[in-house]
Amino acid sequence: MKFSYSRIVLGLTFELIDFRIMNFDLLPDVVGYLLVMWGAYRLSGGNRVFLIAWLAAAVQLLPACGELFGHRIEVPLLGSETFKTPQLAEAALKTLVEAAMLAGICAGIRASAAKRGLRGLAEAARTRWRIVVVMDGALLLLLPFLLNTTKNSWEFFFLLLAVAAFLAHFSIVFLVNRAGREGHDDSEEASGPGQQ
Amino acid sequence: MKMRYAAYGIAALLIIASWIGNIAYSRYYRLPEGRFLVHRIEATDTPSAAFALVYVANKDDKRTIRSIAVGGLPTLRFGPANGRQELSRQTVYTFMGSYAGDPARKSALPPLVVRDVDVTFDDGQTQTMRVGEIIVYRDDYPPREIDSPVTVTATTGGSDHSGSVTALVNREAELTGTTSAWLSRLGQAFPFRVSLIDAIGQPATSVKPESDYPVRLVRGQHIVTDYQFRFPAGDPHAMEAYNLLLTHEFLEADGERTEYRVDARYVPDFTESRMKAFVRAARREAG
Numbered sequence: 001m002k003f004s005y006s007r008i009v010l011g012l013t014f015e016l017i018d019f020r021i022m023n024f025d026l027l028p029d030v031v032g033y034l035l036v037m038w039g040a041y042r043l044s045g046g047n048r049v050f051l052i053a054w055l056a057a058a059v060q061l062l063p064a065c066g067e068l069f070g071h072r073i074e075v076p077l078l079g080s081e082t083f084k085t086p087q088l089a090e091a092a093l094k095t096l097v098e099a100a101m102l103a104g105i106c107a108g109i110r111a112s113a114a115k116r117g118l119r120g121l122a123e124a125a126r127t128r129w130r131i132v133v134v135m136d137g138a139l140l141l142l143l144p145f146l147l148n149t150t151k152n153s154w155e156f157f158f159l160l161l162a163v164a165a166f167l168a169h170f171s172i173v174f175l176v177n178r179a180g181r182e183g184h185d186d187s188e189e190a191s192g193p194g195q196q
Numbered sequence: 197m198k199m200r201y202a203a204y205g206i207a208a209l210l211i212i213a214s215w216i217g218n219i220a221y222s223r224y225y226r227l228p229e230g231r232f233l234v235h236r237i238e239a240t241d242t243p244s245a246a247f248a249l250v251y252v253a254n255k256d257d258k259r260t261i262r263s264i265a266v267g268g269l270p271t272l273r274f275g276p277a278n279g280r281q282e283l284s285r286q287t288v289y290t291f292m293g294s295y296a297g298d299p300a301r302k303s304a305l306p307p308l309v310v311r312d313v314d315v316t317f318d319d320g321q322t323q324t325m326r327v328g329e330i331i332v333y334r335d336d337y338p339p340r341e342i343d344s345p346v347t348v349t350a351t352t353g354g355s356d357h358s359g360s361v362t363a364l365v366n367r368e369a370e371l372t373g374t375t376s377a378w379l380s381r382l383g384q385a386f387p388f389r390v391s392l393i394d395a396i397g398q399p400a401t402s403v404k405p406e407s408d409y410p411v412r413l414v415r416g417q418h419i420v421t422d423y424q425f426r427f428p429a430g431d432p433h434a435m436e437a438y439n440l441l442l443t444h445e446f447l448e449a450d451g452e453r454t455e456y457r458v459d460a461r462y463v464p465d466f467t468e469s470r471m472k473a474f475v476r477a478a479r480r481e482a483g
Contacts, residue, residue, distance in 0.1 A: 082255045082284070085219055092215075140211045144218035148225075149284065 004042040005180030008105060011035030011057075012173045015064075016166070029064040033057040040104065047111050053104030056097050063094065083146045092143055099136045102172050103129060109179045121182060128168075128175050135165040225285055225475050227254050228482040230261075232313075233464070235328035236378050237439040241308075242339045246272055246293035249313070249327060250437045250463055252286050252474065259317040264291055268308045269332065271296040280463070283471050290463070298337065305334035328436065331377050345369040345446050346419060346456050358424035361458045365419065369454075371403070371411040373445040374421075378438060385433060386460075388423035388442065410447065419444070425462040435474050438462040 014032030036057040044050040063071075106129035113121035138161060146154065230253035239247045251261065264274040274291040281288040310330040316322045346363040353359040374390055391400035394417055403411050413419070421442065427434035442458040464470070 084256055085222070089215075137207050137211065141207075141214050144215045147218050147222040 002180045004039040005176050007035045007039035007042075008053075008176045009173055009180065011037075011039060012170075012176065015060075016170055016173070029067055030061065033061050033064055036101065036105075037061075040108070043108060043112075047108050047115075049111055050104055050108040053101050053108065056101035056104060059097050060094070060101070085147060088143050088146060092140055095136050095139055095143075098169070099132060102132050102169065105172060105176060106132070109175060113179070118182060121179060124175055124178065128171050131168045132172065135161070135168040139165055222285070224479075225472055227252065227286065227475055227478050230254065230257055231478055232325055232327045234326075234436040235330055235439070236381065236436055237328070237330040238333070238377050238441040239330065239439060240333045240335060240441075241269060241272075241295055241298075241337075242335070243271075243295045243297045246295055247330065247439050248293065248437075248463070249274065249291045250280070251277070251289045251291060252471075253289065255285055255287055259319045259321070261289075261291070261315055262318045263316045264293075265314045265316075266293075266310055266330075267312075267314070268310065269295075271298045281466055283466060283468055286466075286471055286475070288466055301334075301337045304336045308332040308334060333441070342454060344454055344456055345413065345448060346444075349418070354424075356424065357426070357462050358422070359460055360420060360422045363419045363421075363456065365413045365415055365417045367415050367448075369413050369446040369448045371413055371419070371444060372409060372447050372453075374405045374409075374442060375445070376440045376442045378440050382425075382433070382438070382440075385427045385431065386423065386425055386438075386440070388421065388460075390444075391420045391422070393418040393420060413446075421458045423458070423460050425460075432477070435464050435466075435470065435477075437464065 011032045011034070014027045014035065015029045016032075017027055019026045034057075037054050040050045040054040040057065044054060066072075106125045110122045110125035110129075113119075113125060142158070142161065146158070230251060233250040233252065235247075235249065237247050249264065253260075261277060266272050272293050272295055274293045277289040277291060279287055280290045308331075310332065311326060311328070312324045313327050314322055315325050345367050346365050346369075348361060348363045350362040351360070371390075374388075379386065389402055390405065391402045392411070392413070393400045394414075396418070400420060403409070421444070423442065425438065438461065440458075440460040442460055444456045444458070446454045446456070448454060466474070
């Protein structure tokens with residue numbers, strides 16, 4: 001079954017893309033995290049490292065539920081309001097957990113690919129993860145500077161960084177899709193870690 | 197492997213240091229509470245616009261000012277806060293005051309010196325806050341029509357805190373003095389020049405209060421008063437708000453003494469570094 005990877009692909013797409021009409025997200029993050037959890041749990045039968053992704057997605061469920069009721073964790077770079085420490089800390093925590101989820105996915109794909117000698121896929125997983133680490137690391141490092149700088153002077157730079165980080169995250173969608181196509185192994189997909 | 201873990205460790209330390217440093221820096225440059233600038237103001241209490249108070253608050257302050265009352269000036273009302281300048285952590289507001297008529301007052305009173313105002317916040321709390329020193333001249337009331345020997349014909353102001361007022365002399369008089377309560381305090385930071393022009397297009401003749409007064413004024417002449425607030429770099433007075441009533445005193449042919457006031461105002465323009473200095477001073481004061 002390639003469905004576990006497909007679920008993660010779909011889940012990440014739901015989670016990464018916000019398509020809002022009248023402030024309502026047509027691709028709710030809650031659904032995205034549930035799909036990632038589902039896929040990661042199934043894949044963890046073959047490789048327990050996927051459980052990291054499962055756990056990180058589970059942690060993100062709570063704020064994602066909050067989003068449904070209007071509490072969005074975001075750093076509005078284009079607005080005029082100033083930033084407060086709790087707001088930035090919330091965004092940093094979300095970035096950290098998100099990175100942990102992607103780490104679990106990448107590490108799982110890499111381990112599975114290495115086990116079956118798919119060096120290209122293993123290498124791609126490692127490279128994508130490194131890019132995510134660099135981007136998220138840069139975001140985490142620079143985010144608190146928003147407390148002490150006039151927004152206008154940093155706006156463009158942060159926008160650029162945010163776009164780069166988004167692309168890095170989204171590249172994982174393509175990685176998972178590739179893993180589903182070429183790295184799939186039915187034996188990995190029991191009904192969970194307990195079925196090994 | 198070890199190198200990789202070391203790199204992750206260094207990155208994590210850098211991120212933690214960045215957060216701790218930025219939060220500490222941000223807290224340090226936060227005002228202990230909103231406060232008024234130190235004002236050095238001369239004003240009157242005639243029914244019209246009075247003077248403005250300048251207030252600085254942290255952007256994330258939860259409470260805002262609902263009203264301001266000044267003891268001894270019952271008819272003085274302040275309008276809502278007007279945002280004057282936005283900085284990264286603080287906002288500078290002005291509250292414009294104006295007087296309603298005071299039927300209870302019938303005659304001139306000695307000048308009133310205001311150092312504190314009573315501020316009511318939107319959470320219902322009232323606090324007495326220092327505002328510097330505001331001298332309110334309480335002249336004849338209701339204000340009598342003054343037949344001044346001069347009429348203002350032109351007023352200009354510049355963004356460099358300079359200004360110029362030109363007045364036409366209507367009848368002969370002697371210019372005997374040019375005064376303000378804040379001249380000695382400001383010193384070199386408030387250079388002003390009084391000049392006479394016989395007719396438009398003619399060269400101006402500068403007159404010095406200390407050596408040339410009294411000066412005989414002839415009908416048709418113009419008195420030009422040029423001034424500028426020019427604080428040296430680092431002068432702490434540059435962060436105070438000034439309102440001078442630069443008063444020209446006249447002695448007329450019939451012996452009557454009249455005045456004509458030039459209103460010179462200064463509100464500091466804050467830069468980020470000036471605001472930091474202001475916050476540091478406020479923190480020192482708060483202990």
